[in-house]
Every structure is written in C-alpha cells, then in structure tokens.
Amino acid sequence: MKRIRLSKTNRINFATYGGVILAYAVLQFLNGGGMLSSTIRGQLVPICAYVTMALSLNLTVGVLGELSLGHAGFMSVGAFAGAVAAAALPITSDPLRLAASMVIAALAAAITGTLVGIPVLRLNGDYLAIVTLAFGQIIKSIVENLYIGIDDRGLHASFLENRIIFRDGGRMILNGAMGVNGIAKISSFTAGFVLVMLVLVVIFNLVDSRAGRAIMALRDNRIAAESVGIPVTKYKLMAFVISAAMAGAAGALFALGQNTITANKFDFNTSILILVFVVLGGQGNMWGSILAATFLTVLPETKAMRGLADYRMLVYAVVLILVMLATNNPTIQDFINTKFRKKKKKGGAVK
Amino acid sequence: MSEQQKNSYPKPKLVPVPSTNIIPERDVDKRPILECRHLGIDFGGLTAVDDFNMAIGRTEIAGLIGPNGAGKTTVFNLLTKVYQPTRGTVMIDGRDTAGKTTIQVSHMGVARTFQNIRLFGNLTVEDNVKVGLHEYTKYSALSGILRLPSYWKKEREAHEKALELLSIFDMQDMANYQAGSLPYGAQRRLEIVRALATQPSLLLLDEPAAGMNPSETAELMNNIRKIRDTFQIAIMLIEHDMNLVMGVCEGICVLNFGRIIAKGTPDDIQANPAVIEAYLGKQKEA
Amino acid sequence: GGGDGQKDGSGAAIKIGGVGPLTGGAAIYGNAAKGGAEIAAEEINALGGLQIDLRYEDDAHDPEKSVNAYNSLKDWGMQVFLGSVTSGPGAATAAESNGDHMFYLTPSASSTDVIGGVANPLTGSVDIPRRDNVFQMCFVDPDQGAYSAQYISDNSLGSKIAVIYKNDDIYSTGIYNSFAAKAAELGLNIVSTTTFTTDSQTDFSVQISDAKNNGADLVYLPTYYEANALILTQANASGYTPKYFGVDGMDGILSVTGFDTSLAEGVMLLTPFSADAEDQRTKSFVSKYVEKYGDTPNQFAADAYDCVYAIYEALKDEDVSSATSASDMCDLLMGKFTSGSFTFTGLTGENMTWDASGAVSKYPKGMYIQNGAYVGMD
Amino acid sequence: MLIFLNHLINGISLGSVYAIIALGYTMVYGIAKMLNFAHGDVIMVGAYICFFSVSSFQLPPAVGVLLAVIACTALGIVIERLAYKPLRQATSLAVLITAIGVSYFLQNGAQLLWTSNIKMFPSFFSSEPIALFGGELKITIAAIVTVLACVVIMLGLTWFTGQTKMGKAMRACSEDKGAAQLMGINVNATISMTFAIGSALAAIAGVLFCSVYPTLTPTTGSMPGIKAFTAAVFGGIGSIPGALLGGVLLGIIEIFAGAYISTQMSNAIVFAVLIVVLLVRPTGLLGKQIREKV
Amino acid sequence: MAMLKVDDIHVYYGSIHAVKGVSFEVNEGEIVTLIGANGAGKSTVLNTVSGLLHPRTGSVQFMDQDLKGVAPHKVVERGLAQVPEGRRIFLQMTVEENLEMGAYTQPGSAVAPGTADVYKRFPRLEERRRQVAGTLSGGEQQMLAMGRALMSSPKLLMLDEPSMGLAPILVEQIFDIIKELHAAGTTILLVEQNAQAALSVADRAYVLETGRISLSGTGAELMASDKVQKAYLGG
Numbered sequence A: 001m002k003r004i005r006l007s008k009t010n011r012i013n014f015a016t017y018g019g020v021i022l023a024y025a026v027l028q029f030l031n032g033g034g035m036l037s038s039t040i041r042g043q044l045v046p047i048c049a050y051v052t053m054a055l056s057l058n059l060t061v062g063v064l065g066e067l068s069l070g071h072a073g074f075m076s077v078g079a080f081a082g083a084v085a086a087a088a089l090p091i092t093s094d095p096l097r098l099a100a101s102m103v104i105a106a107l108a109a110a111i112t113g114t115l116v117g118i119p120v121l122r123l124n125g126d127y128l129a130i131v132t133l134a135f136g137q138i139i140k141s142i143v144e145n146l147y148i149g150i151d152d153r154g155l156h157a158s159f160l161e162n163r164i165i166f167r168d169g170g171r172m173i174l175n176g177a178m179g180v181n182g183i184a185k186i187s188s189f190t191a192g193f194v195l196v197m198l199v200l201v202v203i204f205n206l207v208d209s210r211a212g213r214a215i216m217a218l219r220d221n222r223i224a225a226e227s228v229g230i231p232v233t234k235y236k237l238m239a240f241v242i243s244a245a246m247a248g249a250a251g252a253l254f255a256l257g258q259n260t261i262t263a264n265k266f267d268f269n270t271s272i273l274i275l276v277f278v279v280l281g282g283q284g285n286m287w288g289s290i291l292a293a294t295f296l297t298v299l300p301e302t303k304a305m306r307g308l309a310d311y312r313m314l315v316y317a318v319v320l321i322l323v324m325l326a327t328n329n330p331t332i333q334d335f336i337n338t339k340f341r342k343k344k345k346k347g348g349a350v351k
Numbered sequence B: 001m002s003e004q005q006k007n008s009y010p011k012p013k014l015v016p017v018p019s020t021n022i023i024p025e026r027d028v029d030k031r032p033i034l035e036c037r038h039l040g041i042d043f044g045g046l047t048a049v050d051d052f053n054m055a056i057g058r059t060e061i062a063g064l065i066g067p068n069g070a071g072k073t074t075v076f077n078l079l080t081k082v083y084q085p086t087r088g089t090v091m092i093d094g095r096d097t098a099g100k101t102t103i104q105v106s107h108m109g110v111a112r113t114f115q116n117i118r119l120f121g122n123l124t125v126e127d128n129v130k131v132g133l134h135e136y137t138k139y140s141a142l143s144g145i146l147r148l149p150s151y152w153k154k155e156r157e158a159h160e161k162a163l164e165l166l167s168i169f170d171m172q173d174m175a176n177y178q179a180g181s182l183p184y185g186a187q188r189r190l191e192i193v194r195a196l197a198t199q200p201s202l203l204l205l206d207e208p209a210a211g212m213n214p215s216e217t218a219e220l221m222n223n224i225r226k227i228r229d230t231f232q233i234a235i236m237l238i239e240h241d242m243n244l245v246m247g248v249c250e251g252i253c254v255l256n257f258g259r260i261i262a263k264g265t266p267d268d269i270q271a272n273p274a275v276i277e278a279y280l281g282k283q284k285e286a
Numbered sequence C: 001g002g003g004d005g006q007k008d009g010s011g012a013a014i015k016i017g018g019v020g021p022l023t024g025g026a027a028i029y030g031n032a033a034k035g036g037a038e039i040a041a042e043e044i045n046a047l048g049g050l051q052i053d054l055r056y057e058d059d060a061h062d063p064e065k066s067v068n069a070y071n072s073l074k075d076w077g078m079q080v081f082l083g084s085v086t087s088g089p090g091a092a093t094a095a096e097s098n099g100d101h102m103f104y105l106t107p108s109a110s111s112t113d114v115i116g117g118v119a120n121p122l123t124g125s126v127d128i129p130r131r132d133n134v135f136q137m138c139f140v141d142p143d144q145g146a147y148s149a150q151y152i153s154d155n156s157l158g159s160k161i162a163v164i165y166k167n168d169d170i171y172s173t174g175i176y177n178s179f180a181a182k183a184a185e186l187g188l189n190i191v192s193t194t195t196f197t198t199d200s201q202t203d204f205s206v207q208i209s210d211a212k213n214n215g216a217d218l219v220y221l222p223t224y225y226e227a228n229a230l231i232l233t234q235a236n237a238s239g240y241t242p243k244y245f246g247v248d249g250m251d252g253i254l255s256v257t258g259f260d261t262s263l264a265e266g267v268m269l270l271t272p273f274s275a276d277a278e279d280q281r282t283k284s285f286v287s288k289y290v291e292k293y294g295d296t297p298n299q300f301a302a303d304a305y306d307c308v309y310a311i312y313e314a315l316k317d318e319d320v321s322s323a324t325s326a327s328d329m330c331d332l333l334m335g336k337f338t339s340g341s342f343t344f345t346g347l348t349g350e351n352m353t354w355d356a357s358g359a360v361s362k363y364p365k366g367m368y369i370q371n372g373a374y375v376g377m378d
Numbered sequence D: 001m002l003i004f005l006n007h008l009i010n011g012i013s014l015g016s017v018y019a020i021i022a023l024g025y026t027m028v029y030g031i032a033k034m035l036n037f038a039h040g041d042v043i044m045v046g047a048y049i050c051f052f053s054v055s056s057f058q059l060p061p062a063v064g065v066l067l068a069v070i071a072c073t074a075l076g077i078v079i080e081r082l083a084y085k086p087l088r089q090a091t092s093l094a095v096l097i098t099a100i101g102v103s104y105f106l107q108n109g110a111q112l113l114w115t116s117n118i119k120m121f122p123s124f125f126s127s128e129p130i131a132l133f134g135g136e137l138k139i140t141i142a143a144i145v146t147v148l149a150c151v152v153i154m155l156g157l158t159w160f161t162g163q164t165k166m167g168k169a170m171r172a173c174s175e176d177k178g179a180a181q182l183m184g185i186n187v188n189a190t191i192s193m194t195f196a197i198g199s200a201l202a203a204i205a206g207v208l209f210c211s212v213y214p215t216l217t218p219t220t221g222s223m224p225g226i227k228a229f230t231a232a233v234f235g236g237i238g239s240i241p242g243a244l245l246g247g248v249l250l251g252i253i254e255i256f257a258g259a260y261i262s263t264q265m266s267n268a269i270v271f272a273v274l275i276v277v278l279l280v281r282p283t284g285l286l287g288k289q290i291r292e293k294v
Numbered sequence E: 001m002a003m004l005k006v007d008d009i010h011v012y013y014g015s016i017h018a019v020k021g022v023s024f025e026v027n028e029g030e031i032v033t034l035i036g037a038n039g040a041g042k043s044t045v046l047n048t049v050s051g052l053l054h055p056r057t058g059s060v061q062f063m064d065q066d067l068k069g070v071a072p073h074k075v076v077e078r079g080l081a082q083v084p085e086g087r088r089i090f091l092q093m094t095v096e097e098n099l100e101m102g103a104y105t106q107p108g109s110a111v112a113p114g115t116a117d118v119y120k121r122f123p124r125l126e127e128r129r130r131q132v133a134g135t136l137s138g139g140e141q142q143m144l145a146m147g148r149a150l151m152s153s154p155k156l157l158m159l160d161e162p163s164m165g166l167a168p169i170l171v172e173q174i175f176d177i178i179k180e181l182h183a184a185g186t187t188i189l190l191v192e193q194n195a196q197a198a199l200s201v202a203d204r205a206y207v208l209e210t211g212r213i214s215l216s217g218t219g220a221e222l223m224a225s226d227k228v229q230k231a232y233l234g235g
C-alpha cells in the first residue's frame, strides 16, 4: 500500500514554490550582475511562458486526464489577443499594460476554451485528442486570415481579406499570415515569474479542494464519479477552461516578449512540444513539468548543442528518446524509489 | 453469527404493497423507496431484463440473486441510469426517474457499488470519501482556489465526516493510503463508505462479498445491518454467497434470464424448487 | 588605407554571423544561404588581408529560435550580422539587432517588415517604423509584386490572370498584396486567386482547376520553386498548360533533382540571379558550389555570397579589427551604405546602392526559360 | 458537372493517398495501441530509398519499390526494438513522446543524409493519363493505381486480422499482453510483426504518395502523416475499412472545401467537418460502439 | 514424480517483497490447492510459475526442466495453462475467437474438437459464441476463461480463483469440472478463497500467509485443522 501523507503533498507544493522563487532570485541576481549570456537572458521570458504552458497542459492531461493535442491553439489565442490588447490599450505604464493584456488574453482563451470544450468534452480518449488537434488547426487558419488594425477611431478587423481603410496615423496590428510585427517588448522575467507562481497557486489549491477532487475522480473513474453525483460536464469544462485561460496568459507573456509572432508558431508541433514537457516531467507532477519545460527549452540553445552544428537536432532527438527510455525504465524507477523514498510504507496488514 | 444480531429486527413478514410487490410489514405505511414497474432493456436482439417489478421498503435489506448473466447487474445499471431502460418505470421515493441521468439519480438518493471495483485509484482513501461527500461540502471552486474561510470550514467538516464514515469499517487508520493500493477487501469496503457518503436513501451493493473469506464475509454481514440500523436506509444487494444473502436479506428476488422467477423471504426462496433448479443447485444447504 | 590594421590583427578575423533555417521544412533556403556565404568567406580569406570568421546558426524558420540564434551569435562575439534568411524570423532579429545597434544585412528576408518604414500596399499605413541598421540584399517584396504587375501589363502577357500564392508565408503574401494593389490600378484581369499553406502544399489540384476553369492564360506564382515545381507538374498532368510568371522564388526550379525541365519551358520569372549566366564570376561561383555541396546554387546562395562580399568591400579599407565593437562597426557600415558613393557589384546585380530606407536599388531581370536555360527577356 | 466530377476525382485521388497512409497507421495503432507519429517519416524514408534506387542506381521501378519495402520493414523492426519495446510497461503517452523523438530523428537524419533540397520523384507510369469526355477529364494512372492499391490493402488487412491465426494473435496482444502470453503467444514477435507490416505499408504508401505528388523532402511525410492519422480516427480507431473510408472522405472534403468555399480556409473546413462528424458519431464513422460493461 | 517443483522463490514488486521463500510441489495427476487470504501472494506464485513474473531467487521446475529465463509463451508450449485471476479474457473478441486463442499453440485441426468439447461443458458459451466477450456477464466470462485454458489440453492447469463471482450452482459445476479433469489425468494447481470447496477436492493443500507457507498437508488434514477452520472456513 502506498501511503500518501497530507503533509507530503504539501511538502512537495512548498518545495515547488520555493524552487521557483529560488531560481528567480538567483537568475535575477546574476542578471543584475551582468553574468548571464545573451542567450540565457533572451530565453528567460519564453521559458516562463513554456513553463506556464506545461503547467496548464498538465492540468488537462495529468489532473483531468484528457489528452489535448491542440493546446498551442489556446496559447495562440492568448498571444494574439494579448498583442492586440497591448497595442490598443491606452495604458502608459508597461507593467500595467502587460497585466491588462494578459488578463484580456486569458479571458479570450477561456472563452475559446469554453466554446471548444462544450462540444469536445463529450468525447473520450483518442477521439478527444484528435478533436483538440483539429481545433488547434482551425484556430491557426482563422488567425492566418484575420486582419486587425487601429486608428484614432479604434480597432478595425476584417476576415479573409484585408479591407481595412485607415484614417491618418492608423496601422495594422495583426496582418493575417504575416502576424503581428514590431511588438513592443513589455514582458519581463519578473512578470513571467509572477505568472508561474500564480498558476502554481491556482493549480495546487484547485487540486486540493472539492472541485479538484471531483476532477481527479472523473479522471480515475468517470462512471463511479457519476454514480456519486459528480456533474461530469461541469468539472471537465472547469478544468479545461482554467487550463485554457492559463495557456492564454502564457501566450500573451510570450508574444509580448517577442518582436514578431505568426500563427505558424502555435501549430501542431508546438502543441506536441508542450505535451513532451508534460509527459517527460510526469503527468500530474508540476515540478516535473517546470523542470522538463526549462530543460528542453534551454537544451537546444546551449553552447554544447550549438557546437554540434548540423547534428544538433539529431542529437536532440536522440536525447529525447534516451530520456524517455530512462525515465520509464523499471529498473531505474525502482532504483530511484529505493534510494530517495526510503521511508516508504510497506504494504499494510490484511485483516 | 450470533442470535442477538439475527434478531435485531423481528423476523420480517413480507406484505404486498402496492399490487404484487412485497415489502416488510414495518415499512408498509411509508412510501416504498424504490418501485419498478415492467422494467426492461434489450441489447440489440438480447432481452437482458424484462417485466421486472419490485418494491423495496424504506428500511428493508433486499437481495437480488440469480444465475450468472441473469441480468442482476443490468438491473442496478437501470436503476442508476447507466443504461436507459427500453421499457417500464423506476420510481425513487415516489418520483419517476424517466429521462434522468446517473448524476440526477444519485442526487435523488441512490448510491451503489460496482461488481468490478471502481474506486478513484489515485486518490487517498479519505479523498475517495470526500468525493462522495461532494454534495454536502459545498463551496465554490473560486473559494477553494483563493482559500477563503468557507474553504477551511467546509474542508474541516468534510474531513471529520469522512473519518466518521470510515470508522464504520474501522478504516480511519487507512485514510491517507492510496485507494488503488489497498487490499481487495478494503477496497470493497471503501466503495461502500464512498457510496454512503452521498447520504443515500437506497444503497445498491453489487457482490460486496466477492473475494472475501468467510470471516470477512461474516463481518460484512454485521456491517450491512449496522449501516441499515444507523442510517435507516434501504439496501439492495446482489450476492452469490448464500450465507450472506440468506443471513441478512429480508426479501429476496430471484432473476433468471432477465425475468423474476421467485420473490419472498429467505426461507421461501431456499425451498423454492425453481430456484434450486436454476440457481442453488442440489447443494448441501447454505 | 587600413592595411596596417589588418596585418596587426592577422588571425583575429572579423566575426560575421548569420541565422537561417538549417533544419526543418525551410532548411533548403537556410542551407543555400549558408553555403553561398561560406564560399564568399573562403574566397575572401584566401585573398589575405581582411579575414572573416563566419558562423551560421539554425533557427528552424521560427522567429523565437531566430532570436535565440542571434543571441548565441552575440555571445560568440559577432560584430556584423548577416540577418535571418527568411522573412518572419528576419523581422524578429531585425528588431532585436536594432535595439543592439548591430549592423544587419540580410540576403533574402525580403519582407518590408524587416527593414521597416515601408507603407503597407493595401492600407497605406506604415506599420513598422524604419530600423536604421537593417539593409537588404534582395529586393523588397512590394517592389517585386508591383514590378511584376507592371511588366505583365506593359507586355500584355495575359488577358486572364490566375494567382496562386502561399497564404501562410510572409514572402508570398507580401508580393501578392502589392501585386494585387498594382494590378487593380493597372486594370489587369485577375480571374482566379487561390492559396495554399505549408500544411496543404502537397496537392494543387483545386488551385489548378480553378485557374483552368476560369480560363486563365497566365498563372502568376509569387511562390518558391519547390511548390512551383509541383504546380507545373500537376497542371501538366491535368492537361493545363498556361503561361507562368514567377518572381525570384521561381529561380532554382531548373536545378531540382528529377524535375522535368521541359515543363518549365517558357516560364517567365523575375530574378536577380541565374546560375546559367555566362559571366566569369557566376561560373566560378556555381562550379565551386556544385563541387562543395553537390547542388546548383539558387538565389539564396548568391544573395548570401553577395552579402559577405558587400560587407568585405565596405570594410576592407577601414581600420577595423576583431576588437572593433559591434556598435562602432554598425556606425561605420551604416555610414558607408547610406553614403551614396558606395556601390557594389556582385552575382545578383551590378552597381547596387543602398539608401537610408535599407532597400537595395537593383532591379530584377526579366528572364524566361528556353531549352532548360534562362534567357533575358529584354 | 464536369467540373464537379473533376474535383471528385481529385478528391478521391488525394483521399486514397491519405487512406493508404491511414491503413498503416491504423494497423500499428489498433494493435500496438500506440500513436506511431514516426509513421509519416517512415513513408518519407521509403520514398527516398525508392527514389535513389530508380534515379541514381537506374534500377527498375519494381525493384525500387521492393527495396523500399525491405528497407522500411527492417527500419520498422529496428525502431520498435530499440525505442518502443523497452516501453512496453510504460504509459501510452510515454510511447507517443518517444515516437515523436523517433520522428525528429528520422527527419533530421534524412536531412543529413540526403540534404534538404527537393527531389522530384520519377514518374513510374509512363503511359498517358486516361482522358474522358474528349480530354476534358483526365485521370492519371498513378491515381488509379493508388485507389486500387488502397482497396487491395484494406481487404488484405481485414482478412489478415480477422481470419488468420497471426492476425487474431495481434488483436489478442492489443487487448491484454499478459493474457496473450498465457495463451502461448509470443508477444514481442507479434508486435514486431505488426510494425513490420505497418512499415512495409508505409513504404508502399511513400512510393504511391510521391508518384501522385512528386516533391520529396525530409519533411514530406509529416503533414500527410498527421492528416492520415486524423483520417484513421475519423473512420474509427482500429477499424480497417474505417481508415479507408476516413482517408477518402478527408481527401474529398479537402478538395471540395477548397473548390467550393475557400482555399484559404480549406484546412479549417476539413477539421470542422471532422469535429461535427465526431460529435454525431463519437467513435468515428465505422468505429465500434463498445459500451463499457459496468 | 513431481511435475512442478517450486523451490524457495522470492518475488518482488519493485521494493515490495510479496513472496518470501515459497516451496511446494505438484505431482503428476494431483490436485493441489493453495489457499490464503487476500494479498497472501497466491496469484504472485502462479504468475511466477507461468513466467509472467520472475523470482529474484529460487527456482521453478516444470517436467524436470528449469523454467529460469523461459518466456511465458514457451512455458505454455510445454503444457502449462493458467486461468488468470480476474479472467482476463479478450473483451473485444468473440467467445469463439477467445477459444481459438486458447488453442494458439495447438495445430489448427485441434480447434474444432476443442471448441466442441468446451461447448459441451458450458452450453451457455455456445449460445453466445458470436457475442463479443466484453458484454458477457461475470459468470459467463469465468466460464469462458476456463474454457479457453482447456483448449490447449494442458498437462498442468493452474486455476486462480475460478469460483469467484459465480452462482452456487456454477461453483458446484466448476468443481465438478475440476474433478472430471482430474479424473481424466490432468494435473491441477488450484488457488482459491473458497477454502471449503477447494480443500474438499484437493489431494494436498498449502496455506499461504503473507508470502510464506504456514501449513501444508492433505486436503482432509487441513480441513480438520483448527487454524484453517478459524481463519478460512468461518467456523
């Protein structure tokens, strides 16, 4: 019998918070002292965005237990909503404008999540996965054909064709497939850190509450959960929409840390990449997601990997395969279990 | 089992109410908790249950037995709307359940366990019970995330209530174990506790003693009675262990090929030639 | 001259970095540019004098990774930046390098979003302000689009025109937009406009039937040659043989392994570079490239080759060394490029000049394909 | 009408290419219970091998196809042994991610070996397309061969998994590996066999795919792979006729959406139709509606 | 002669020591039963014998050959069949296909007579021969699992709780079949919770407690033992 002490979950949660805070403090310190390379500095914000994405998808995959292959779609909605909001909002303070844009992005993604979730969550397993993949593709197509501009009369939008006529001083924000260009980079590492912490708090507190238990009960056994009166659709949708909102906020953080974003960025491959973070870090394991997202984002950009030149992506693929094989190897798992969890309770006596 | 336990209720007398249905005499002046009329379901060409009529008194312990494949589990699935019936009606406490979902039926006071154990295997024992308490520890998801005072208050209540329920089976000590890693018998007991947590007025148990040895079974029998006595609810159980069925059930209903072939007290049933032929066999008495 | 400076710093070469898709679906462009630039650097280093240390990093055609690659080049000590090869990433690194004041000369990121300061042909708005450190070796997309429309109109090439462009590609969309604007102005008769994306570029039957069913006699293809090769092949198989007009992305179609060049007979295109050109410099470049990489170079290779040479020309008489800061280098090169007196002749054009807009002044040559080779149209 | 027919023919041609890939997908997916995202890349490898056999070594096309089949079968078995077999006990998601790693590996390996430059796949079918309605409608031989191959493979696989001992053993393994072992089934050999068949089909799909749409690059397989996977789910996971139906329908919908609605949105429309169909039939077109026994 | 000889096996699940040195023998033609409470390690022992699990130390010998390193499917070929706990029939295959799988190691000609034989024992299965096994009732599934194991005409048949979830009349029938098989010369290793029934058919029996054998003897001896009476017969 595996015994989970309440305090143990709490310990893990606090260790996770602590680890994130420590990482932030150390990096901020190094950065202040100019001790970080441009490569690392340039990746601080994207890492926070990917960590948030991984946490958000882990809520869907690990806690709710549904496979989503279109999570980048929500990031996309958030990224473009955030970029448009940041360009349009008449707020002069950058941090405030960033915060407002992220909230708008989260809302936009949450609304999309609701629209997607209501029909989709009736499906199960691989069928649900394929439908989320489909939604990811649809969102990409829509953004690629969407034009949004701004002038002194406000926002203008058109679909499929750019029919926007500006008054003087107007400009395009979202230019269809060409995406958003010349974004003012207002995201900061601190903002990313705050977002990651917020997302962690929401996930940990949600999981350890009535709603979280209902969601996990659905994951473990839907029929049994129904039999004790858990409203399935409500809780599935709740988890899905919260997850989408987080992805939206991550999208805005990401977009506002880039000069250019295009719909292509948030395609199937990105959805898969985020799934890789979640699976590698362990389903339902939040600190695992954080580590995996960081590791796999930084890895291909390291000096050593860049030094491999043509073989870089090949080696990346091999590393990915080897890591998966190692983390799933029963012998290695046993080894970790015996080494690091010595005080595990043995099977309880049978009455 | 001891004499005393056996007599905690006077030997039941079954009386017809309403129409052909029979329930214990003490429950007649109250509305039956469950009434099925002409209930039936077909799977493709197969008629799994047909013309099933039954009533259960408010504090009755009823048994549903029959050969394998007779349709017993299917009846439970019909009562809990896992399957929608092809024909007939199910009334819970006088209210029709037509068009209702499993979730709504649960809220109407029906709880069940499953023939193949269905726990929330990755949650702790306590959390399994707390999921059962879902309707009775209400606070919004937002106050959970923000840890508002209502969260702390309700969580404490839920914790206390969960431990109290677990204590029925002496399982408080296991509260923090992962449910999926419990021994088989404990898993079966936990399923019952979880069902009880929904505060049902009718508890359906599908083969609760399966995989238990005789002493565990004997203890289970006591507990079934204890549950009925403390919560004053009706219990309907499916079981192949005749010691248990004949020991705790007041009214027994025998299914064969989806149809009722006999109803009555344990004594009636044990003496019924059709039941012996179809189900009990010419065995040494149970 | 600064001859002394170079002699002192012999061995310590100027660090020039470039970013492009070396892996993934767009790897064909990045690897071509990298190859062209490498040949130029080798030639220059063989001359003695100013030495070049060239380094290319992979961005997998992704703006985010392009910035990462740019940053890693900065960490390496890059002094001059050859920009990104493709437009989307190019816009991202352009903005980044602008903040760093790093000189940026891209071989092929032709979108106006890269240099900034150019009006959107459809809305007239200037969406991106000019990035003063950024220069292009290729001509900007709107110029090509407008130029194509003008050319088609002037020479009455088609009475009914079909356009097939790549909807999720900045390059193709950029050219299309200005073509459409100019065509409307000139009164060209566009009867069919269809698109495709990276996800759907395996099959063009819909686009081809649309053009065919609308009776188009000229198909305008502001797209890259690997899609064009398939379009031509599929159209031919379905019995449709219109005239084709391409832009610089069409260049390369003749050297696609296994492509039936007879299908490209009569295809018109605008290109600054032709691997079949007879001049000595092109011949030598092509033979070196073929020897080194086993493929015929396309315009990406030629443009990148020119970029390295242009930087070399601009710096060779200056007092620069590996110790010169990127920012000083940027001031120096910006001064040179916008001086009006700096002209450069390379594989892709003669007497090219730049001004403060960052765009190169060279004009595409109209070519058509005859007997599997390019022939000048005029 | 003619135009409609033309689109229909194009749709069937595209669809049967999806279908042929989907059949291989379904085979592995249905039996090994894993999404083999590297399947599309095995297709690419098969096409390259055939391309080089025919173009560089001047071998006859039939030999090229044969070599591709042999090489891909071997590749499939090797991948399975090295990357998937050690994960038999792991979650299906872990295997999925490993498959993605294999997919990256094959794509990047192909790029290193064969460069990223496109190759035009040679046309094996030298004869002229069949002309109907006085040449207004042309059907290429490659398209006809693809459609036929598709149907033959579908029938072959249906017979194989439904009727043969090996095929049934595969289904048994897909349900419960432990119980299958207790029946005396060599689970490892059976799963290797599944991959061998799936990869052989991938080689054939690669050759046919490139015959119809002849541009070949290291990423050629990935998008058709995803589309074919979608088609397989559309038709009903694990259903062999479903893969065929799903593939063909997907192709037709894609062509019609582009032709009659908008090429810009055709991809979105395809996926929207997919969603609607799955909402109406939550287990795909021909997927078995197995109700969970409670 | 000992057909199966299990010698001091220790089996672990990761770090859980589930079987702690179990030794026993099954002689040709015998019915031997292992009884014990939930979680005592009975199924673990059976799975170790059939090769699904591997002992960390100790050995298993079947027909005088060591099974160390022999894959489960090879063990089956040597004439061992197991009806696993929880049936584990192939839920998406039909009844008939399940039976065919049972005869996987047999020549094709053995399928038809084998199936006929199983249908004779379990007429209910014949009625449902084309039904997908997943929709069978619990008892029907158990019959199918038994039938499937009989298809390979095993020399040693291992049954893991065959009476679980069965109607009394069927339990009786299952034990009748066990006796019949025994009479026909099949050697049987039976794991049961239903100690009463198991001990009454067994030649010899072992009691397993938390991974160790605590008692052994003939069926009748154990039936009479106080300890067994108390713990397993509810007496």
Ligand SMILES: Nc1ncnc2c1ncn2[C@@H]1O[C@H](COP(=O)(O)OP(=O)(O)OP(=O)(O)O)[C@@H](O)[C@H]1O
Binding pocket: B043, B046, B048, B066, B067, B068, B069, B070, B071, B072, B073, B074, B075, B115, D291, D292, D293, E135, E136, E137, E138, E139, E140, E165
């Ligand atoms: N979803 C279904 N589809 C088809 N047939 C079904 C389905 N569910 C049950 N059946 C059939 O209905 C009949 C009754 O099954 P049920 O599970 O109710 O039997 P039971 O009385 O509970 O038997 P047991 O005691 O063995 O559990 C069986 O013959 C079974 O095969």
Ligand SMILES: Nc1ncnc2c1ncn2[C@@H]1O[C@H](COP(=O)(O)OP(=O)(O)OP(=O)(O)O)[C@@H](O)[C@H]1O
Binding pocket: A001, A347, B184, E013, E016, E018, E036, E037, E038, E039, E040, E041, E042, E043, E044, E045, E085, E193
């Ligand atoms: N897969 C597993 N992982 C970890 N522990 C296990 C596993 N299977 C069994 N165990 C543990 O091993 C011990 C023996 O289990 P086993 O299933 O062999 O018992 P059993 O005697 O067959 O019981 P039952 O009567 O319930 O079938 C138990 O403590 C159980 O918890």
Ligand SMILES: [Mg+2]
Binding pocket: B072, B073, B074, B115, E137, E138
């Ligand atoms: Mg049942």
Ligand SMILES: [Mg+2]
Binding pocket: E042, E043, E044, E085, E160
């Ligand atoms: Mg067991």
